[in-house]
Amino acid sequence: MTEFHLNGQLVRVDSPVNWSLLRLLREQRWWGTKHGCEGGECGACAVLVDGRAVPSCLTLAHSLHGKRVETVEGLGKPGDLHPLQEAFVDVGAIQCGYCTPGMLMASLELLRRIPDPTEADVRDALTGTLCRCTGYVKPVEAVLLAAQKMQEELS
Ligand code: FES
Numbered sequence: 001m002t003e004f005h006l007n008g009q010l011v012r013v014d015s016p017v018n019w020s021l022l023r024l025l026r027e028q029r030w031w032g033t034k035h036g037c038e039g040g041e042c043g044a045c046a047v048l049v050d051g052r053a054v055p056s057c058l059t060l061a062h063s064l065h066g067k068r069v070e071t072v073e074g075l076g077k078p079g080d081l082h083p084l085q086e087a088f089v090d091v092g093a094i095q096c097g098y099c100t101p102g103m104l105m106a107s108l109e110l111l112r113r114i115p116d117p118t119e120a121d122v123r124d125a126l127t128g129t130l131c132r133c134t135g136y137v138k139p140v141e142a143v144l145l146a147a148q149k150m151q152e153e154l155s
């Protein structure tokens with residue numbers, strides 16, 4: 001039995017030893033985390049484990065005992081979006097949306113670490129997330145806008 005916190009809630013799971021966190025999440029119908037390459041290359045499956053962005057496809061569910069996992073479902077809800085989600089919508093950084101959860105989680109890690117990032121910081125944070133639709137101009141713009149709004153809210 002593995003116990004960990006998922007978006008603030010304690011969960012207990014008894015999954016096969018070879019299941020990845022990605023598989024576990026999707027078997028539990030937490031479909032926000034996307035299934036891409038399953039090889040650590042695309043970033044679509046990124047989640048935060050103890051605050052660090054990791055590919056959930058390469059993270060064994062059994063390794064999570066006692067850890068804190070955050071997925072895109074924990075970010076915001078319809079009508080109460082996280083500033084990052086609002087900014088992605090506002091600047092038009094989403095097309096098919098398949099890469100968006102991974103981009104959001106990688107960006108969340110960045111903004112917690114560097115609340116006032118440069119464009120280079122944002123580009124670096126998004127390096128591990130492949131987008132086949134938008135390119136990176138709009139997502140980078142969105143993360144910078146979110147950072148600005150979050151800073152204004154604090155001041
Ligand atoms: S599905 Fe995990 S990195 Fe691509």
Ligand code: FES
Pocket residue numbers: 093094095096097098099100130131132133134
């Ligand atoms: S919006 Fe389609 S892959 Fe990024």
